[in-house]
Amino acid sequence: MLIGELAERAGTSTRTLRYYEANGLVRARRSANGYRVYDESELRVVGEIRALLAIGFGLQDTRPFVECLRAGNECSAVCPDSVLALRRRLAEVDAIVSQLTQVREQLKTQLDNAIGRRHDHGDGRDVSGAGAQ
Amino acid sequence: MLIGELAERAGTSTRTLRYYEANGLVRARRSANGYRVYDESELRVVGEIRALLAIGFGLQDTRPFVECLRAGNECSAVCPDSVLALRRRLAEVDAIVSQLTQVREQLKTQLDNAIGRRHDHGDGRDVSGAGAQ
DNA sequence: CTAAACCTTGCCACCGATGTCAACGCCACC
DNA sequence: GGTGGCGTTGACATCGGTGGCAAGGTTTAG
Numbered sequence: 001m002l003i004g005e006l007a008e009r010a011g012t013s014t015r016t017l018r019y020y021e022a023n024g025l026v027r028a029r030r031s032a033n034g035y036r037v038y039d040e041s042e043l044r045v046v047g048e049i050r051a052l053l054a055i056g057f058g059l060q061d062t063r064p065f066v067e068c069l070r071a072g073n074e075c076s077a078v079c080p081d082s083v084l085a086l087r088r089r090l091a092e093v094d095a096i097v098s099q100l101t102q103v104r105e106q107l108k109t110q111l112d113n114a115i116g117r118r119h120d121h122g123d124g125r126d127v128s129g130a131g132a133q
Numbered sequence: 134m135l136i137g138e139l140a141e142r143a144g145t146s147t148r149t150l151r152y153y154e155a156n157g158l159v160r161a162r163r164s165a166n167g168y169r170v171y172d173e174s175e176l177r178v179v180g181e182i183r184a185l186l187a188i189g190f191g192l193q194d195t196r197p198f199v200e201c202l203r204a205g206n207e208c209s210a211v212c213p214d215s216v217l218a219l220r221r222r223l224a225e226v227d228a229i230v231s232q233l234t235q236v237r238e239q240l241k242t243q244l245d246n247a248i249g250r251r252h253d254h255g256d257g258r259d260v261s262g263a264g265a266q
Numbered sequence: 267c268t269a270a271a272c273c274t275t276g277c278c279a280c281c282g283a284t285g286t287c288a289a290c291g292c293c294a295c296c
Numbered sequence: 297g298g299t300g301g302c303g304t305t306g307a308c309a310t311c312g313g314t315g316g317c318a319a320g321g322t323t324t325a326g
Binding site: 145148152156164167168186191192250 | 279282283284285286291293
């Protein structure tokens with residue numbers, strides 16, 4: 001399989017595949033004319049990478065999962081390093097969510113103040129557009 | 134007030150103040166020697182900008198708030214454009230939070246699968262480290 | 267022979283707020 | 297008059313994944 005076919009099948013671009021390879025994540029042999037030649041299994045690898053990127057992992061963070069697949073596991077998450085990475089990301093997400101929740105509170109307060117104080121004393125409508133919390 | 138003093142009082146850098154000015158947010162007169170000279174009121178403006186940036190607004194998004202202050206309001210949020218910006222940001226935050234919540238679910242599922250299937254049938258401990266949901 | 271459709275490497279652009287450096291001007295103080 | 301500390305403008309770097317282009321090689325079809 002050449003790079004164009006892999007890109008299309010994986011739903012990405014050749015540029016991106018070369019970038020992954022430059023980062024040591026995707027592997028290719030070279031044919032006599034210098035073209036990259038991919039095993040069928042690389043399709044799975046690329047799919048994993050893209051799934052992980054989509055949920056906020058950095059490219060480097062996908063390495064343990066890729067290595068886990070290459071080690072013969074059918075699930076990229078079963079290896080210890082993968083579990084660590086998942087836990088790290090989970091903690092990150094939790095931190096971001098709690099921070100955003102605080103931000104949300106501030107925004108709502110500002111809206112309530114701004115609108116409530118503008119020219120009336122309100123009728124109790126939810127003027128912030130935020131819904132009940 | 135010269136730029137160094139304003140920077141220190143506002144808790145930022147001269148580089149940043151010049152950047153805000155280049156974006157039409159902060160104003161300065163020029164003294165005979167070309168130095169920027171700031172009104173006392175610009176301290177408040179800079180403070181507002183930094184507060185808004187801190188809760189995720191882009192620099193451009195702070196413009197209505199700054200203009201609102203310049204219009205003589207003591208609260209930067211009371212003007213219609215400010216309210217619009219606050220609502221937009223609130224909607225963004227909500228969207229991000231709900232997306233992150235989905236991501237969180239995926240992470241937790243992956244962790245549960247990976248660890249649960251590894252070598253035992255568990256004792257019910259929360260192995261994902263996520264706490265009860 | 268040529269055009270089209272692949273492939274190769276390498277480099278610049280992006281986004282956005284800020285850091286940082288260069289090269290220079292102005293002022294105050296000793 | 298020199299030095300240090302302010303100010304000025306301008307330009308490049310950062311981060312990260314990707315887009316996009318240029319200049320070139322290869323292979324196949326016409």
